[in-house]
Amino acid sequence: MARTTVRQLWQAKLEGKLARREWPATPVAMRTAYAGSILGIDPSLRGTGLALIEFAVGRPPILLSCRTVKVPARRSMAHCLAEIHRAVTMYVAEYAPRHVALEQTIFVQNFQTAQILGAARGAAIAAAALHGHEVFEYAPLRVKQAVVGRGRASKEQMARTVMGLLGHGRALAFDEADAAGVALCHAYTWRE
Numbered sequence: 176m177a178r179t180t181v182r183q184l185w186q187a188k189l190e191g192k193l194a195r196r197e198w199p200a201t202p203v204a205m206r207t208a209y210a211g212s213i214l215g216i217d218p219s220l221r222g223t224g225l226a227l228i229e230f231a232v233g234r235p236p237i238l239l240s241c242r243t244v245k246v247p248a249r250r251s252m253a254h255c256l257a258e259i260h261r262a263v264t265m266y267v268a269e270y271a272p273r274h275v276a277l278e279q280t281i282f283v284q285n286f287q288t289a290q291i292l293g294a295a296r297g298a299a300i301a302a303a304a305l306h307g308h309e310v311f312e313y314a315p316l317r318v319k320q321a322v323v324g325r326g327r328a329s330k331e332q333m334a335r336t337v338m339g340l341l342g343h344g345r346a347l348a349f350d351e352a353d354a355a356g357v358a359l360c361h362a363y364t365w366r367e
Contacts, residue, residue, distance in 0.1 A: 180324050185363040186340065191233035208232050209365050211273030212239065214266050214303070215358030217350050218277065218295040220255045221246050224350030225262060227270050228341070228358045236359065238341045239270065241351040252291070256298040263302035275303040276311045276361035278318060278353065313360050318353075321360040 188208050209230050217224035226241040244262045246255040267275070277299060280292045300310050316326040323336045334352035337343075340359060347355065 190235050209362040213358040214272040214275045215354040216277045216299050217353035218299050220291050220295045222350045223259050224354035226355035230362050243348050243350045259298040260302045263299045267306045275308045276357045278357045279312045279314045281315050318356050318360040321363045322356045
């Protein structure tokens with residue numbers, strides 16, 4: 176008999192295929208399904224991924240919009256941060272997501288890299304906060320566990336799984352797939 180994962184249970188719950196009595200007697204059973212839109216953000220100085228996903232009880236999640244904020248290497252750090260801020264502001268203002276979820280910085284051994292990633296995260300967080308949104312943060316390991324079922328999943332596995340969960344026809348760029356993964360992780364693990 177195959178073991179059902181928490182991710183599979185949540186997917187079935189979001190799709191309305193799982194009745195309350197079928198849930199296991201664990202704290203997971205006490206959660207209510209997430210309903211509303213989530214802006215997922217995968218911050219990076221030169222390639223920030225953004226994905227807006229709509230969740231509703233009784234149907235699978237729908238990818239409303241996604242993009243990668245690409246900034247050429249010849250542009251300054253200040254210009255990159257302005258582009259990230261501008262893109263997140265546009266998404267928040269135009270789509271008014273219910274929540275904003277962001278991937279936390281991974282452990283890096285290089286101080287300068289950590290500083291750059293922190294600045295990119297700050298630009299995204301500031302844009303969401305200026306529009307009154309609370310930002311929920313998730314570690315990359317947690318995102319991969321929630322979406323793929325394995326914390327050490329590759330970028331390719333993550334992209335394929337996200338595309339399967341969203342029923343999306345075209346291949347998403349890795350940054351967009353990671354951003355969508357953050358939004359899915361938030362919907363699967365968030366509690367009211």
